[in-house]
Amino acid sequence: MSTAAVAVLGLIIVAAALVALLSKSLVTAILSAGAVSLVASILYLFLAAPDVAMTEAAVGSALTTLVFLFALSRLRERGNKADAEGGENG
Amino acid sequence: MELIPVIGSALIIVGAWGMLTQRNMLKMVIGFSIIDTGVHLMIVSIGYVIGGEAPILDSDVSSASRFVDPVPSALVLTAIVIGLAVTALMLAYVVRLARTKGTLEISEYKELKW
Amino acid sequence: MANRVVAIIIIAGLALILLPLINEARFHSETPELASTYIDQTATHLGAANVVTGVVVTFRGLDTLGEVTVLFAATAGVGFVVTRRRKRNEHAVAEGPDVDMNAGIESPAAATGQGPSEILMTASRFLTPILFLFGTYIFVHGHLTPGGGFQGGVVIATAVVFSIMGSTGKQLRHGVMGTIESLSGIIYVALGVVGLVLAAGFLDPTFLPLGEFGSILSAGAIPLIYSVIGLKVGMELAGVVDRLRSQEGQ
Numbered sequence: 422m423s424t425a426a427v428a429v430l431g432l433i434i435v436a437a438a439l440v441a442l443l444s445k446s447l448v449t450a451i452l453s454a455g456a457v458s459l460v461a462s463i464l465y466l467f468l469a470a471p472d473v474a475m476t477e478a479a480v481g482s483a484l485t486t487l488v489f490l491f492a493l494s495r496l497r498e499r500g501n502k503a504d505a506e507g508g509e510n511g
Numbered sequence: 512m513e514l515i516p517v518i519g520s521a522l523i524i525v526g527a528w529g530m531l532t533q534r535n536m537l538k539m540v541i542g543f544s545i546i547d548t549g550v551h552l553m554i555v556s557i558g559y560v561i562g563g564e565a566p567i568l569d570s571d572v573s574s575a576s577r578f579v580d581p582v583p584s585a586l587v588l589t590a591i592v593i594g595l596a597v598t599a600l601m602l603a604y605v606v607r608l609a610r611t612k613g614t615l616e617i618s619e620y621k622e623l624k625w
Numbered sequence: 626m627a628n629r630v631v632a633i634i635i636i637a638g639l640a641l642i643l644l645p646l647i648n649e650a651r652f653h654s655e656t657p658e659l660a661s662t663y664i665d666q667t668a669t670h671l672g673a674a675n676v677v678t679g680v681v682v683t684f685r686g687l688d689t690l691g692e693v694t695v696l697f698a699a700t701a702g703v704g705f706v707v708t709r710r711r712k713r714n715e716h717a718v719a720e721g722p723d724v725d726m727n728a729g730i731e732s733p734a735a736a737t738g739q740g741p742s743e744i745l746m747t748a749s750r751f752l753t754p755i756l757f758l759f760g761t762y763i764f765v766h767g768h769l770t771p772g773g774g775f776q777g778g779v780v781i782a783t784a785v786v787f788s789i790m791g792s793t794g795k796q797l798r799h800g801v802m803g804t805i806e807s808l809s810g811i812i813y814v815a816l817g818v819v820g821l822v823l824a825a826g827f828l829d830p831t832f833l834p835l836g837e838f839g840s841i842l843s844a845g846a847i848p849l850i851y852s853v854i855g856l857k858v859g860m861e862l863a864g865v866v867d868r869l870r871s872q873e874g875q
Contacts, residue, residue: 424514427514427515427518428514430518431514431515431517431518431521434518434522435518435521435522435525438522438525438526438529438545439525441529441541441545442525442526442528442529442533442538442541442542442545447535447537447538450537450538450541451541454541454544454545457522457545457548458548461548461551461552464515464518464552465552465555467515468515468555468556468558468559468579469559469563469564469565469579470555470558470565470579470583470584470587471565471567471771472584472588472675472677472771472772472773472776473551473555473584473587473588473591475771475772475776476588476591476592476775476776476779477548477551477591479776479779479780479783480591480592480594480595480779481548481591483779483783484595484779484782484783484862484866485544485595485598487783487786487866488595488598488599488602488865488866488869489537489540489541489602491866491869491870492537492602492603492605492606492869493537494870495606495869495870496537496605496606496609496615513650513651513652516646516647516650517647520640520643520646520647523639523643524636524639524640524643527635527636527639528632528636531631531632531635531636532628532629532632553646556650556652557650558660559652559653560652560653560654560655560656560657561652561653561654563656565771566664566675566676566677567674567675567676567770567771568664568667568668568674568675568676569674577655577656578656578660578661578664578676579656580653580656580657580660581660581663581664581676581677581680582659582660582663582680582685584677584680585677585680585681585685586685586688588677588681588773588775589681589688589689589692589775590692592692592696592775592778592779592858592862593692593695593696593699595862596695596696596699596700596703596861596862596865597699599699599703599865599866599869600699600702600703600706602869603702603703603706603707603868603869604706606707606869607706607707
């Protein structure tokens with residue numbers, strides 16, 4: 422388990438999580454959450470767990486992103502005025 | 512101090528902070544999904560054996576080689592799929608709530624506040 | 626401002642709880658005893674090559690049954706909360722502020738005049754059979770290679786949703802999917818009871834012959850059980866994702 426590779430992946434995953442929670446556009450946030458799942462699946466391979474890596478890649482980056490985007494489109498189709506602006510920290 | 516539990520804890524803290532401070536309901540669900548990923552990372556990292564291999568047996572089973580603990584993998588396998596179902600349930604509630612008031616801001620929903 | 630202070634206190638408390646866990650976490654240097662027992666028993670008692678499959682289906686079979694139940698409960702919850710398509714016009718009259726909808730239009734693509742793009746339609750026609758084949762391969766070979774029922778079910782759910790997204794005006798038949806899912810659940814419990822009657826205990830898959838190590842028809846009833854779980858999970862997740870889909874176009 423090479424520590425440098427794991428450290429770089431760890432930085433990428435925390436940066437993607439921060440982007441997912443802080444960005445103003447909701448589509449960017451959803452895609453960043455999918456990227457968090459993808460990097461987590463690589464980390465599972467470092468931990469020698471191929472079953473879990475496969476499940477996380479299939480569920481986290483495909484179905485979760487799909488479900489979020491469907492919900493977003495369902496919210497936008499009704500002329501929802503508060504879809505693109507979210508709130509920021511209160 | 513191993514690195515992957517640190518990454519998992521960092522994800523849990525970032526996700527919890529996002530759930531507590533963001534006002535948009537969709538971002539709260541995203542924060543929940545990030546917490547889920549962090550917890551799963553920590554559970555799988557408990558089962559790692561240094562120098563171990565993945566628990567798939569070849570046709571000649573050599574019991575001398577070290578294998579990684581298969582039980583945390585088995586637990587996390589189903590937990591990931593259930594996490595997706597629970598996220599979908601939360602999103603269904605968000606869509607339903609947003610229909611009543613037309614906004615995604617959490618401070619508009621004041622009926623349960625005392 | 627009180628909100629911020631409370632949030633900071635909660636995050637600090639969480640960090641305080643996680644800190645001893647990080648400090649004392651050490652990876653094992655030898656395989657733990659329970660794990661090596663499971664690995665040996667999978668080779669001799671079950672004849673399966675994938676130890677995680679043996680653990681999920683047999684040694685921790687009751688946990689899997691409970692988790693399939695939780696999945697079913699979450700799916701039922703989504704189906705309960707999200708309103709159905711055809712009755713939407715009546716619901717719109719009863720509720721408050723809402724946009725006017727295209728009342729009386731049946732096909733979703735004809736409502737706005739846009740359907741899926743040409744690329745999506747062609748790609749979905751090309752990829753859907755391959756995805757179905759891949760998903761079936763994953764859960765049939767669950768006891769030989771990394772994979773199994775849950776992964777195969779997720780791939781099949783993706784294939785189903787993809788085929789719907791790439792076509793105009795087609796809806797999923799939730800009745801058929803519900804029937805397949807319920808039948809799979811019943812077959813799963815029935816296989817467990819057969820294991821109770823014919824073999825050592827509930828969900829023991831050794832009532833079928835163990836076969837030759839490494840071929841498809843080996844490891845007793847594990848391929849059968851995992852295929853049924855894969856079908857059930859696939860149909861459930863496809864139903865959940867499809868219910869959240871929007872009505873008009875993409």
